[in-house]
Amino acid sequence: MAAEAHLGWLLGRGATFGHIKQLHAHLLTTGLFRRSPPLRTAFLELCALSPFGDITHALAAFRSTPHPATTTNDWNAVLRGIAAGPDPSGALALFARMFSLSPPRPDALTLSFALRATSRSSALPAVFQLHALTLRFGLVADNRLVTTLLDAYAKCSAPEAALQVFDEMPLRDVATWNALLAGLALGPHPHTALALFHRMVSSSLPDRETPNEITVVAAASACAQLGSPRDATAIHDFARRRGLDADVRVRNALVDAYAKCGALDRALDVFRSTGSKTLVSWNAALLALAMHGRGALALRLFETEMLRSTVAPDAVTYLAVLCGCVHAGLVEDGLRIFYSMRGVRPMAKHYGAVVDLLGRAGRLSEARDLVDAMPMAPDAVLWQTLLGAARTHGDVALAEQAARKLAEMGSKGCGDYVLLSNVYAAKARWGDVGRIRDTMQGNDVRKVPGFSYTEVDGAVHRFLNGDTEHEQWRKIYRTLEEVEARIRALGHVPETAHVLHDIEEEDKERALYQHSEKLAMAFGIAATPARAPIQVIKNLRICGDCHAAAKLISRAYGRVITVRDRARFHRFEGGECSCGDYW
DNA sequence: GCAACTCTTC
Numbered sequence: 001m002a003a004e005a006h007l008g009w010l011l012g013r014g015a016t017f018g019h020i021k022q023l024h025a026h027l028l029t030t031g032l033f034r035r036s037p038p039l040r041t042a043f044l045e046l047c048a049l050s051p052f053g054d055i056t057h058a059l060a061a062f063r064s065t066p067h068p069a070t071t072t073n074d075w076n077a078v079l080r081g082i083a084a085g086p087d088p089s090g091a092l093a094l095f096a097r098m099f100s101l102s103p104p105r106p107d108a109l110t111l112s113f114a115l116r117a118t119s120r121s122s123a124l125p126a127v128f129q130l131h132a133l134t135l136r137f138g139l140v141a142d143n144r145l146v147t148t149l150l151d152a153y154a155k156c157s158a159p160e161a162a163l164q165v166f167d168e169m170p171l172r173d174v175a176t177w178n179a180l181l182a183g184l185a186l187g188p189h190p191h192t193a194l195a196l197f198h199r200m201v202s203s204s205l206p207d208r209e210t211p212n213e214i215t216v217v218a219a220a221s222a223c224a225q226l227g228s229p230r231d232a233t234a235i236h237d238f239a240r241r242r243g244l245d246a247d248v249r250v251r252n253a254l255v256d257a258y259a260k261c262g263a264l265d266r267a268l269d270v271f272r273s274t275g276s277k278t279l280v281s282w283n284a285a286l287l288a289l290a291m292h293g294r295g296a297l298a299l300r301l302f303e304t305e306m307l308r309s310t311v312a313p314d315a316v317t318y319l320a321v322l323c324g325c326v327h328a329g330l331v332e333d334g335l336r337i338f339y340s341m342r343g344v345r346p347m348a349k350h351y352g353a354v355v356d357l358l359g360r361a362g363r364l365s366e367a368r369d370l371v372d373a374m375p376m377a378p379d380a381v382l383w384q385t386l387l388g389a390a391r392t393h394g395d396v397a398l399a400e401q402a403a404r405k406l407a408e409m410g411s412k413g414c415g416d417y418v419l420l421s422n423v424y425a426a427k428a429r430w431g432d433v434g435r436i437r438d439t440m441q442g443n444d445v446r447k448v449p450g451f452s453y454t455e456v457d458g459a460v461h462r463f464l465n466g467d468t469e470h471e472q473w474r475k476i477y478r479t480l481e482e483v484e485a486r487i488r489a490l491g492h493v494p495e496t497a498h499v500l501h502d503i504e505e506e507d508k509e510r511a512l513y514q515h516s517e518k519l520a521m522a523f524g525i526a527a528t529p530a531r532a533p534i535q536v537i538k539n540l541r542i543c544g545d546c547h548a549a550a551k552l553i554s555r556a557y558g559r560v561i562t563v564r565d566r567a568r569f570h571r572f573e574g575g576e577c578s579c580g581d582y583w
Numbered sequence: 584g585c586a587a588c589t590c591t592t593c
Contacts, residue, residue, distance in 0.1 A: 038584095041584095041585090045585080072585095073584090073585075076585060076586095077585075080585070080586085108586080109585055109586060112585095112586045112587080113585090113586075115586095116586085116587090142586095143587080144586050144587050145586075145587085146587090147586090147587040147588070148586070148587050148588095149587095150587085150588095151587065151588070173587090173588095174588075175587045175588040176587080176588080177588080178587085178588035178589075179588045180588090181588080182588060182589070183588095212588090212589095213589075214588050214589045215588085215589090216589090217588095217589040217590055218588075218589065218590095220589095220590080221589085221590075247589095248590085249589055249590050250589090250590080251590085252589095252590040252591070253589075253590045253591095254590095255590085255591090256590070278590085278591095279591080280590050280591045281590085281591085282591085283590090283591040283592085284590070284591050285591095286591085287591060287592080314591090315592085316591055316592060317591085319591095319592060320591080320592080323592090349592075349593085381593085567593095
């Protein structure tokens with residue numbers, strides 16, 4: 001049959017959207033679109049799912065299918081297309097229409113596609129509804145469907161619900177474990193994810209539940225978030241023992257995990273020994289170098305190796321190289337890379353990196369010009385970058401302009417106000433400082449709580465600013481007082497301009513001394529042997545005063561202190577930081 | 584006949 005042959009050709013060879021429209025016209029004029037359900041479904045799948053198809057066209061074609069449908073096939077084809085497409089949120093309305101029209105009644109596949117769509121658009125209430133339907137339709141014995149459900153809960157930040165589904169499943173397989181593990185790994189509980197991994201590893205599970213490559217990838221990503229080098233090594237050893245370390249995705253995940261745990265050398269070892277490197281391999285290695293402030297190495301890897309390999313750079317690659325330049329202060333190199341981008345259209349993030357690069361170097365008017373020249377509207381992050389640069393270099397007008405833009409965009413971030421206030425405080429414009437404080441009080445400004453943690457003997461100790469939750473808090477504060485005295489003796493002067501609140505100078509100093517990263521460092525000093533290295537992980541950027549203090553602490557106590565903040569690593573040793581104070 | 588879990592950015 002001509003249409004079948006044509007369809008086969010399209011599926012086998014690939015084609016353009018024009019071919020699809022021709023095929024559609026052919027099916028309509030011959031009447032096959034109505035007469036041949038299999039051909040029609042195959043056409044809808046092609047149109048909804050293939051890279052050269054178009055979901056809008058698929059939906060239009062779907063609207064002319066005969067009603068009521070005798071099978072779920074056509075519904076499933078378009079739902080699947082929407083779920084996999086750029087805007088999965090529309091799937092729910094389609095599902096609701098199917099549900100109200102029934103027949104056909106949604107089946108396991110319908111629910112599966114709908115769940116995929118809802119998890120991709122983070123619609124938790126819809127996941128609950130689809131869960132209820134799974135129960136009502138008696139489909140709980142379908143393992144793949146229930147794994148999809150579990151995955152949807154996990155991806156919609158409902159780990160308790162995911163865990164409950166997991167516990168109630170009579171029969172699990174490795175994908176079930178992986179879905180739970182991956183879900184926990186991307187949330188705020190990487191520690192729970194690693195505990196689950198250890199449970200998998202230490203219990204003798206049946207064959208269908210044996211950890212596989214995906215398990216290792218998920219565990220490594222949890223480890224990357226947590227930042228514990230001991231766990232990274234344990235996961236790597238496990239992968240080697242089970243022969244899972246030949247997989248390039250496992251190696252990429254290990255590169256990322258080692259780097260984020262502070263073990264740059266081991267990350268690079270894994271990268272170097274990876275045989276057929278993929279784009280992700282290169283990107284992970286470049287990001288690792290950028291994160292560790294090794295911008296010159298990142299540049300060399302990119303220009304003399306990656307560009308000569310068979311792998312073409314993408315947007316992430318350029319972002320990684322640019323970030324490397326930002327963290328190392330390589331202004332000219334960064335500009336050169338930015339203006340030589342090929343095959344990738346610069347996105348807001350690339351502009352952001354270059355604005356950051358120029359701004360930190362004090363080239364504020366060039367940064368401003370670049371913002372004006374951007375083809376897209378500057379986002380909030382970009383204005384925050386400019387505001388930060390204006391603060392560093394004391395440019396009141398630019399700071400005010402950036403702050404105004406942020407206010408127009410409805411910024412509720414505490415940091416934005418603090419930065420502007422810092423600019424005024426540095427110029428002794430106390431009236432303006434007070435005005436900002438009033439605005440903050442009137443505007444329901446949200447403060448992202450800063451926290452830090454450090455690991456001692458495999459146990460994680462977490463601190464908030466001014467925290468007294470830790471069982472040894474009295475001892476920690478006593479150590480902190482001693483630390484304070486010793487670094488003052490070395491000339492430390494608290495930078496109280498970083499504190500916004502209208503409190504007495506002495507209280508400001510106390511507020512600074514109780515920053516979570518200082519508590520974590522003090523705990524490290526109190527809880528580990530003399531001269532042992534200390535590693536601290538912070539969820540926000542390290543503050544200027546803590547940075548200055550950490551340098552002196554490393555000297556006063558003869559310790560190597562590593563701080564991983566939101567953006568990069570700082571390695572303090574002998575009174576200096578690896579970032580060279582350029583961050 | 585159509586389905587599940589995975590790596591690089593925040």
